[in-house]
Each structure stands twice: as structure tokens, then as C-alpha cells.
Amino acid sequence: MPTATREPFLPVIRELVRTYQAFESFSNAHVRELGLTPPQFDVLATLGNTPGMSCKELSEQTLITKGTLTGVIDRLVDKGLVSRTAQEEDRRSVLIALTDTGQALFDQIFPAHLAHMRQAFAGLDNDDFSRICAELAKLRRSIGLAMENCKP
Amino acid sequence: MPTATREPFLPVIRELVRTYQAFESFSNAHVRELGLTPPQFDVLATLGNTPGMSCKELSEQTLITKGTLTGVIDRLVDKGLVSRTAQEEDRRSVLIALTDTGQALFDQIFPAHLAHMRQAFAGLDNDDFSRICAELAKLRRSIGLAMENCKP
């Protein structure tokens, strides 16, 4: 006989995973229509309306590891959307920024993506948003504590 | 000047993504210690304590598309954890099931994984669980409606 696993947190995991998968599926379908992969869109969206940033900053914001980021940026450079510029202050560092073409694409697709995503929240009001954020934040804090306790 | 994007749902997206990423990072770190990739663990966990199921069912439950699933199962078969058996009723279909080795591994690592995950919920009580589930379910329903409206 299998042990009954009546863990009260299992429904939370199920719901979190399902909700996130629904969100991703809805978002990614639109991103792919735009001719980008999700990580490429992530980078583009992070660089939009900024003067650019180093690989390190970009890596921290997108949670893409530096090795992977090199490849993602390579493909965006190939598409002419992103540029790499040597930095004068610290010559180890590289400034990653949108090209004019990249900024133009961003200006076009980012609002379109927002409009697409707006539909996913059409059934909810601002009070719902507040409650959802509050509950998710509580959960995230709890996970964060566990991660700290696992490290040291 | 960039258009100000004061979309009230953006904080929800940010919080959902961050919370999910924290959850995944915490869960995957443990799964990889067990020598499995996340999709492989997903398949193993789905097959555990079942008599097995077809590729189609497995694909539906794990949300791994059938083409990808073939490769994931190949690697689990190579590890001796999963078997493929021809079905008599419908000879197009294949029964995917845990081998004895696979079931033994499942019996060993699934409780260990639950114990690991329990830590991530240590700061919360059953009322928190209910509230989080309720809010996530509301959000998921709204996303689901948008997906339906996009299709037809």
C-alpha cells in the first residue's frame, strides 16, 4: 500500500504550477507570433527604455545565467536588435543596449504584448490584484526563508 | 518620451513570475541532486502509484507535448526506470509504466522531495494555503477565459 500523502501544501503547489503554466502558455503564444523566443523577449523587454546595461545586470534581472545569456544576446545581435559596446571605465564590462531597430521593435511589440496580456486579467478588478499580490508575496517570502536555510 | 505603462495587472505578473521562479529554483535544486531533470521527475511522479498509462494520458497530465515526451521516456527507459509495453486492446497505444527499479526509486525519492518542499511552506498555516489557492484559482479562471476567447 502506498503511504497516503496528505500534505496540506500540495494543493498550493498544484494551483501555483497550473496558474503559471496557463499564464506562460498565453504569453508565449503571443511572443512566438512576434518571431521571438521567450528568453529573447525577456531581454528585449528588460532593455527597453533603458540606456543599456552590463551582462551582469541583465543576467540578474532576467535570471538567465551568464553563459546562456551570451548565446541569447548573440542571436539578438544577429537579428540586429541589440548591440555590444566596450565600456571605458571597466574594460572587462560590456554595455548591452537596444539598437535603433531594436528600440523601434520594442516600441511596437511591447504595447501589443501588454494589450494581449490585459485580456488575461479582464475578469478581475484592482482589489483582486491586491489580494493576489499579497498572497503570492507571502508564499514567496516563505520559499525565500527555506532557500536561505538550505544554503548555509 | 516613453509612454507610461500604468497597467494595474503588471504587479500581478511580476509577483506570479517571481514566486514561481523561487518555487522552481527550490524544487529543481533538489530534483537535480537526485540525478533527474525536472521533466523526468515530473513523469516519474505522475507514474508513481499508478498501473501506468498511455503516452497520450501522460502528455496531458504533464503538459509535455508528445514529440518531446518520446525523448524524455527514451532517457528514462535507458536508465531502467520506465517500461514501454504494447497494448492489446488498441495496438496503436503503448503502456508507459514504472519498472520495479523505477517504483523503488519513486518510493525513495518522492517522500524525500515532499520533505524538501515542506520547508518552503513552513511559514504558512492552513488558512494561508486556502487563501493562496483561492486567489490563484481566480486568476487561472480569468486566464482560461482569455485563452478561450483567443482560439475561436
Next chain:
DNA sequence: TATTGTTATACTCTATAACTATA
């Protein structure tokens, strides 16, 4: 004709670690 699963293609991402060049 429709369905189940495999194969084929071509990428894209991932983890990891070694390496280069600065600092």
C-alpha cells in the same frame, strides 16, 4: 479518415567549467 506514437529537423536553452582580459 482519424488517432497513437515515433521520427526527423533544426534550434534554443541549460548546466558546468575552463579560459581571457582586465581590475
Next chain:
DNA sequence: TATAGTTATAGAGTATAACAATA
């Protein structure tokens, strides 16, 4: 020594479509 980023490896997952066997 430490840091920023690239390169090198070796997988593994992804989307997509064509395909074989069966229903």
C-alpha cells in the same frame, strides 16, 4: 586574487511537421 564575459562541452528540451501502424 577576484571579476566580467566568452568559449567549450555535452546534453536536454522545444516546436513543428511528416510518417507508420492501427482503428
